[in-house]
Amino acid sequence: MNALFLEESLAVLTRTPAALDAMLRGLPEQWTAATEGPGTWSPYDVMGHLIHGEKTDWMPRVLIILEHGPGRLFEPFDREAQFRDSQGKPIIGLLDEFAERRADNLVQLRTLDLQPAQLELLGTHPALGRVTLHQLLATWTAHDLAHILQVSRVMAKRYKQEVGPWAEYLSVMK
Amino acid sequence: MNALFLEESLAVLTRTPAALDAMLRGLPEQWTAATEGPGTWSPYDVMGHLIHGEKTDWMPRVLIILEHGPGRLFEPFDREAQFRDSQGKPIIGLLDEFAERRADNLVQLRTLDLQPAQLELLGTHPALGRVTLHQLLATWTAHDLAHILQVSRVMAKRYKQEVGPWAEYLSVMK
Numbered sequence: 001m002n003a004l005f006l007e008e009s010l011a012v013l014t015r016t017p018a019a020l021d022a023m024l025r026g027l028p029e030q031w032t033a034a035t036e037g038p039g040t041w042s043p044y045d046v047m048g049h050l051i052h053g054e055k056t057d058w059m060p061r062v063l064i065i066l067e068h069g070p071g072r073l074f075e076p077f078d079r080e081a082q083f084r085d086s087q088g089k090p091i092i093g094l095l096d097e098f099a100e101r102r103a104d105n106l107v108q109l110r111t112l113d114l115q116p117a118q119l120e121l122l123g124t125h126p127a128l129g130r131v132t133l134h135q136l137l138a139t140w141t142a143h144d145l146a147h148i149l150q151v152s153r154v155m156a157k158r159y160k161q162e163v164g165p166w167a168e169y170l171s172v173m174k
Numbered sequence: 175m176n177a178l179f180l181e182e183s184l185a186v187l188t189r190t191p192a193a194l195d196a197m198l199r200g201l202p203e204q205w206t207a208a209t210e211g212p213g214t215w216s217p218y219d220v221m222g223h224l225i226h227g228e229k230t231d232w233m234p235r236v237l238i239i240l241e242h243g244p245g246r247l248f249e250p251f252d253r254e255a256q257f258r259d260s261q262g263k264p265i266i267g268l269l270d271e272f273a274e275r276r277a278d279n280l281v282q283l284r285t286l287d288l289q290p291a292q293l294e295l296l297g298t299h300p301a302l303g304r305v306t307l308h309q310l311l312a313t314w315t316a317h318d319l320a321h322i323l324q325v326s327r328v329m330a331k332r333y334k335q336e337v338g339p340w341a342e343y344l345s346v347m348k
Binding site: 028 | 186195204333336338
């Protein structure tokens with residue numbers, strides 16, 4: 001079960017950069033800069049957030065669990081870092097950087113050759129407390145999907161007025 | 175504004191097949207067959223639905239508006255057709271068919287060389303009543319995004335238990 005879980009998660013983690021690339025590369029800025037209102041993120045902001053996760057969140061936490069166990073707290077993740085780090089970069093550069101960092105991280109993850117029992121190893125999240133390596137890898141995977149969801153939602157809502165009476169049939173517009 | 179609208183919509187409509195292909199091609203069936211429960215759709219079902227839309231919904235309605243105007247009702251769209259038409263086909267075949275039909279439809283749409291004034295032409299939806307060509311094209315676009323959203327939501331929710339305490343941070347799990 002755990003071996004299957006790892007391959008399933010990797011199947012998604014591997015595909016996310018290409019999925020976002022297909023959606024966003026070359027897309028007019030009206031789409032990539034669109035938000036759901038003040039304080040919400042655009043597809044561009046999401047890409048910066050995903051890059052920051054590759055740099056500071058997922059694999060570093062995997063390594064903390066493997067090297068230190070639950071005695072060492074994870075570094076808190078800065079959910080707003082992209083507003084400093086990515087500002088002004090073209091989105092094409094962000095798509096490339098995300099793809100490269102993700103590929104590097106998945107090579108590193110595969111090299112660890114995690115065995116089912118290791119997935120039950122514990123770490124300590126600064127706010128959530130005890131978590132397993134299994135839960136961390138599942139969250140990395142679900143987090144990708146949640147942000148593809150967010151990108152498509154932000155873009156769809158841009159057409160809330162444009163669709164006229166069809167809004168009734170599109171639950172995303174509600 | 176309307177000329178810009180058409181190019182913006184085409185930018186999304188053109189990208190959708192590649193986005194879904196990147197997410198779903200070669201993905202383990204545990205993901206592509208996952209649903210949100212009885213009566214809800216899997217990513218596989220969504221692909222069949224999108225193909226049916228290419229065959230019977232979007233471009234046929236564009237042509238009804240251009241050729242007949244509001245006097246001719248659109249054919250009602252069968253939202254369940256994929257359960258007859260696609261059943262048993264491998265998802266790779268559905269991804270290919272969707273990409274081909276979409277490409278053909280967008281060639282046809284571009285060939286029409288729609289002018290801004292034409293986007294205000296009226297059609298009659300069997301349930302919603304009067305709609306414009308502009309609204310129809312906007313809905314085609316938003317409908318793509320709504321189904322990318324659905325695919326990512328269905329997949330993410332498959333890991334609701336797997337993510338453990340992180341579910342609290344993932345609004346898709348609520």
